[in-house]
Amino acid sequence: MLVLFKNANAIVSCDQKDRVYYKSDLLVENKKIKQIGKNIDVKADRTIDCTGKNIYPGLINTHHHFFQTFVRNLETVDYPNMSVPQWLDTIYPIFSLIDNEVIYYSSLTAMSDLIKHGCTTAFDHQYCYTDKTQNKAVDYQMKAASELGIRYHAGRGCNTLPKSKGSTMPDVMVESTETFIQDIERLTNKFHDPNEFSMSQIVVAPCQPINSYKETFEESVKIARKLNLRLHTHLGEGENSIMMDRYSMRTLDWCEDIGFIGEDVWLAHCWELNSDEYKKLAHYKTSISHCPSPAILGGFPILEMKKLKDFGTHVSLGCDGSATNDSSNLLDAMRIAFLMQCYFGKERGGSISSYDVLKMATVEGAYSLGRKDIGYLSENMAADLFMIDASTLELTGSIHDPKNLIARCGVTGNVDLTMINGEVVFENGKLTKIDESKLNSEGEKVCTKILRNNSSAFSPYKNGF
Structure with missing residues (x-):
């Protein structure tokens, strides 16, 4: 399967040369990155518009x-x-x-x-x-x-x-x-x-x-x-x-x-x-x-x-x-x-x-x-990455340096997209492979049944569960 990330504002590679690719594309083939560069021309199974977005290694x-x-x-x-x-x-x-x-x-x-x-x-x-x-x-x-x-x-x-x-x-x-x-x-x-x-x-x-x-x-x-x-x-x-x-x-x-x-x-x-x-x-x-x-x-x-x-x-x-x-x-x-x-x-x-x-x-x-196949974005590396929306109001005035942006400006909320091993697992605010609402409900029930009901550490909070 071919997935094309098209026209990213910046692709921060974290590779040995610390390269940043501006206004560029990233092509994923199955589990790995096939190509990074400008104007990649290919018929992909899915094309993701990355206008205003920054892509980073997972x-x-x-x-x-x-x-x-x-x-x-x-x-x-x-x-x-x-x-x-x-x-x-x-x-x-x-x-x-x-x-x-x-x-x-x-x-x-x-x-x-x-x-x-x-x-x-x-x-x-x-x-x-x-x-x-x-x-x-x-x-x-x-x-x-x-x-x-x-x-x-x-x-x-x-x-x-x-x-x-x-x-x-x-x-x-x-x-x-x-x-x-x-x-x-x-x-x-x-x-x-x-x-x-x-x-x-x-x-x-x-x-x-x-x-x-x-x-x-x-x-x-x-x-x-x-x-x-x-x-x-x-x-x-x-x-x-x-x-x-x-x-x-x-x-x-x-x-x-x-x-x-x-x-x-x-x-x-x-x-x-x-x-x-x-x-x-x-x-x-x-x-x-x-x-x-x-x-x-x-x-x-x-x-x-x-x-x-x-x-x-x-x-x-x-x-x-x-x-x-x-x-x-x-x-x-x-x-x-x-x-x-x-x-x-x-x-x-x-x-x-x-x-x-x-x-x-x-x-x-x-x-x-001990992994040599993850950690940075380059051809033949694993297709592990995340993307943020750099065009939001809270990041206005900061996009000129995408390498330092994350930790310096405090980008700590949900990302725009997460891909692991060539599969999009988080997108549009939702995990793609599980029912979040069901997980939340079942998890709270288990926490209460096994821990909150049986440990005195939770006793002061009984009105909260």
Whole structure:
């Protein structure tokens, strides 16, 4: 099938030459981009008038927890006034109630939000396994992703250290290392597609070092390298003092010691890292998923992006889970990330540009996920893109620089169109593959039945559901 995007105001490629194509066309053939240029003359199956519109590479979200979408907007869990370990102690009793209905509908909700805001590839760190989900959470997420048409990388997480040994985990959410590794093998056989334009992949993603045995991380490294899977975990978000008490090592040194580092590894948050550790990540080509919203909400240190860029450290962008963010809008994360860097720019020797942030959410996202077929717009790349209407009143006076427009001007609402793998999945304000009204109604019912009716955290809000 041929789809022709005709006469776009600007096509921002984010390619190696940072090219912008003005008053140009983009031709999609099946799953990939066939041509970009002026006056493409072809008989297409569908021609989309892009007059006044800007086209960008699809955004890539490299850290999230979809299940938390039904555990958000809770003032009773006072994250801004807690440390991360305190927050974990408070929130996990709610997480322990989660079943596969919650997994399925919360994943549909989060993925839909991502798509509406230009995201075409999503990674989710799914570490919530209870006596109710058993080991089927990722299966339900894959079903949701397939129904929406989003490109999905599932991080099979786990927590293996019981509370009696110093973790923050309720016993109902603790697994054995053996169970975890066996499920990695099952999911890889069932879902992992390593081929070009793959729509589903599996990532080995033990939740965090303080909530698992060292053996779990060691076995994670072994199975990932055996099956050629990528590795991911939380790191540098307040746990270093605990790791020093347990192992007399900071977390990154501990990861280096067991081999949980390298080009096939990316790490979430990392706001606790110092300059030497930034350099270590650059040396190993290990990337960071920067999640700006939870850093602000938690009052935590802000990554020094200019220093990281100068060191050559790769940094991508993530929403993080909705229990510490409350939305799944990567456009909003871009704006917040840019403003955070500007705020500290003068004392840190300068800020990165808003275009740098766009590349974090595209090119660098592809690097974190180990993908060479997504992240920028060029011939033979995957047809993953989003389009905005640059002719609206609120953007008047800004269209001369489409590269910097998104993060600098705060384009954070629904996009005009999202295409994934050559298929239009969002257009004219609506998802094209599901009934949004039905999803909203069913999702609210599940949230109330499983969580609101059974957790005291929702008790003050009973008049609201």
